[in-house]
Amino acid sequence: xxxxxxxxxxxxxxxxxxxxxxxxxxxxxxxxxxxxxxxxxxxxxxxxxxxxxxxxxxxxxxxxxxxxxxxxxxxxxxxxxxxxxxxxxxxxxxxxxxxxxxxxxxxxxxxxxxxxxxxxxxxxxxxxxxxxxxxxxxxxxxxxxxxxxxxxxxxxxxxxxxxxxxxxxxxxxxxxxxxxxxxxxxxxxxxxxxxxxxxxxxxxxxxxxxxxxxxxxxxxxxxxxxxxxxxxxxxxxxxxxxxxxxxxxxxxxxxxxx
Amino acid sequence: xxxxxxxxxxxxxxxxxxxxxxxxxxxxxxxxxxxxxxxxxxxxxxxxxxxxxxxxxxxxxxxxxxxxxxxxxxxxxxxxxxxxxxxxxxxxxxxxxxxxxxxxxxxxxxxxxxxxxxxxxxxxxxxxxxxxxxxxxxxxxxxxxxxxxxxxxxxx
Numbered sequence: 001x002x003x004x005x006x007x008x009x010x011x012x013x014x015x016x017x018x019x020x021x022x023x024x025x026x027x028x029x030x031x032x033x034x035x036x037x038x039x040x041x042x043x044x045x046x047x048x049x050x051x052x053x054x055x056x057x058x059x060x061x062x063x064x065x066x067x068x069x070x071x072x073x074x075x076x077x078x079x080x081x082x083x084x085x086x087x088x089x090x091x092x093x094x095x096x097x098x099x100x101x102x103x104x105x106x107x108x109x110x111x112x113x114x115x116x117x118x119x120x121x122x123x124x125x126x127x128x129x130x131x132x133x134x135x136x137x138x139x140x141x142x143x144x145x146x147x148x149x150x151x152x153x154x155x156x157x158x159x160x161x162x163x164x165x166x167x168x169x170x171x172x173x174x175x176x177x178x179x180x181x182x183x184x185x186x187x188x189x190x191x192x193x194x195x196x197x198x199x200x201x202x203x204x205x206x207x208x209x210x211x212x213x214x215x216x217x218x219x220x221x222x223x224x225x226x227x228x229x230x231x232x233x234x235x236x237x238x239x240x241x242x243x244x245x246x247x248x249x250x251x252x253x254x255x256x257x258x
Numbered sequence: 259x260x261x262x263x264x265x266x267x268x269x270x271x272x273x274x275x276x277x278x279x280x281x282x283x284x285x286x287x288x289x290x291x292x293x294x295x296x297x298x299x300x301x302x303x304x305x306x307x308x309x310x311x312x313x314x315x316x317x318x319x320x321x322x323x324x325x326x327x328x329x330x331x332x333x334x335x336x337x338x339x340x341x342x343x344x345x346x347x348x349x350x351x352x353x354x355x356x357x358x359x360x361x362x363x364x365x366x367x368x369x370x371x372x373x374x375x376x377x378x379x380x381x382x383x384x385x386x387x388x389x390x391x392x393x394x395x396x397x398x399x400x401x402x403x404x405x406x407x408x409x410x411x412x413x414x
Contacts, residue, residue, distance in 0.1 A: 041262075048265055052272045091287050156276025163279035166287055185286065194290035198283055 022218040025139070029147050029217070032140040036148050042141070046149035050111045051156065057110055058103055058157045059164055065098060066090060066165030070172040074179070083177075087184035088191045090169035091162075095192060095201045096257070099162035101249050104208035107154060108241035112216035115146055116237040119220025120230035128221075143221060147213050154209025155202050162201070200256045207248055212241045297347035298325060299384035303358045303371075304338040309394025311360055311369045317343050319373045324349045327371065343371065345382070354380040359392035369394055 036043050073089045119142065122128050128138040166188075173179040192198065216237045223233030285291040308330065317325035325345035333340045345352065355376030362369050373388075382388070 044265055044269055047269045047272065052268050055272060055275065095283065095287065153272075156273065156279070159276055159279040159283055163282045163287075166283075188287055189289050189292050192288040194284055194288035194293070198288045198290075202280075 018218075018222070021222060022214065025143075025218055025221060026214055028139045029144050032137065032144045033148070035140045035144050039145075042145040043148055046145045047153065050115070050146065050149040051153035054107060054110050054153065054157060055160065057106055058161050061102065061106060062094075062099075062161035062164035063168040065102060065161075066094060066168030066170075067172045069093060069098075069165070070169035070177070074173060074177050083173075083179050084183035085187055086173045086179050087166075087169070087188040090173070091166050091188045091192050092197060094162045094165040094169075095197050097249070097253070099158045099165065100201055100204040100208055101245060103158040103161045103205060104154065104212055104245040105242055107150075107157060107209070108212050108216070108238050108245065111150065111153070112212050112237050112241050113234045115150070115213070115216040116220040116223070116234045117230060119143070119146075119217060120223040120225075120233050123221065123223060124225040124227070124230055126225075139221075143217050147217055150213030150216070151206070151209050154212070155205040158201070158205035158208075196257075200252075203256075204249065204252050207252060208245050211244045211248060215241045215244060294326070294346055298344040299347060299350075299382075300328065301343045301345055301382050301384075301386055301388060303341050303343060303388040303391050304333060304336065305341060305358075305360065305391050305393050306338055307393040307396060308339040308341065309360060309362075309369055309396055311341070311371070311394060315368060315370045317345065317371045317373065319349070319352070319375065324352075324373070341371070343388075350381065352382045353378040354382060354386065355390065356382065356388055357390045357392070358388045360394035362395065 069090045070086060073086050074083060077083050077086055077089065119128075122138075122142065128142065131138045131141060170184060174181050174184050219233040219237045219240070223229045311327065311330065313327055313330055315327045316323045317327060325343050327341060328344040329342035331340040331342070332338075343358075352373065353376040355378040357374040357376060359372050359374070360369055361372045376390075
């Protein structure tokens with residue numbers, strides 16, 4: 001019994017220590033933002049590996065999620081003879097929820113895990129210590145450009161996801177199921193508010209991007225410098241990011257669309 | 259590692275795709291593209307019952323959108339709903355005795371205000387009030403009246 005209690009307390013203390021360390025790391029990264037302006041080349045490389053390489057999976061998923069939404073929505077809405085609102089349903093669920101959330105989950109799996117593995121391996125092979133030996137701050141040189149790249153990429157990827165989802169839904173709804181083209185776009189434009197729906201979706205994806213890269217970078221920087229440690233840190237990145245995104249999504253939705 | 263030029267171009271393409279997607283969402287999917295940005299003037303109208311009319315619902319004339327509802331309030335003295343319509347400035351020749359009624363788009367759709375022009379030479383200006391209005395059709399009341407009239411028929 002006491003053993004159980006002691007272990008619980010221990011994991012609580014470890015959690016708090018990690019949270020504190022992650023916060024210090026975040027402050028360190030935010031304080032060294034100037035590095036990105038001084039060496040834009042570093043950011044460019046990271047935008048490529050974090051953003052450009054993630055485009056394909058986001059584009060394909062967005063297209064298919066939109067198509068499935070349209071198909072399922074049509075099945076329900078046609079029972080009420082309300083197929084004309086299919087466009088509104090597809091666009092609203094994509095722009096408000098699925099766009100930011102699914103993009104963040106895919107981002108954590110594709111880019112977040114890669115970030116953690118890369119940084120963890122740099123730590124395990126003592127490249128980060130090597131940088132420190134040369135009086136180069138690894139947080140400034142290695143972590144900050146990655147953080148900024150993730151933060152910039154996420155809203156763009158989420159917008160791409162939603163846009164392709166709407167087009168995929170349009171292809172299925174209007175092209176295959178015979179919903180009226182004018183009703184699809186007209187009702188959508190009448191009901192989706194640029195401020196309430198679209199802008200809040202963008203804010204969501206900014207918050208998710210922040211959380212995902214923060215977790216990924218911290219896990220990489222904090223991992224045990226062994227192969228098992230790197231592999232565990234990579235897994236933790238995906239699990240923690242996904243949970244953080246889903247929990248944040250609930251909180252943000254409750255705040256924004258009450 | 260990719261050459262500097264290739265890298266720049268690919269990242270540029272990525273940024274452009276993202277921006278185009280955002281622009282597409284704003285203009286084609288949301289109401290930003292159809293949003294009326296010009297001037298407008300405000301006209302008031304009182305209704306006995308507005309049903310489920312909402313702020314930002316369209317105001318139409320002959321089915322064409324000529325304005326939006328900007329405010330819905332309650333008149334404490336007359337126990338009526340006080341609706342403020344903001345009419346786009348280009349429609350500046352709407353007669354004073356225009357008739358405003360609350361209509362429903364489709365059977366269960368959203369409610370909006372329809373204007374039927376009157377014959378007066380005087381026109382609505384900023385701050386003037388529409389005198390003749392018709393309340394929203396509330397389904398329960400219509401059904402209630404129908405049942406009531408049926409019951410009366412049965413008594414005869």
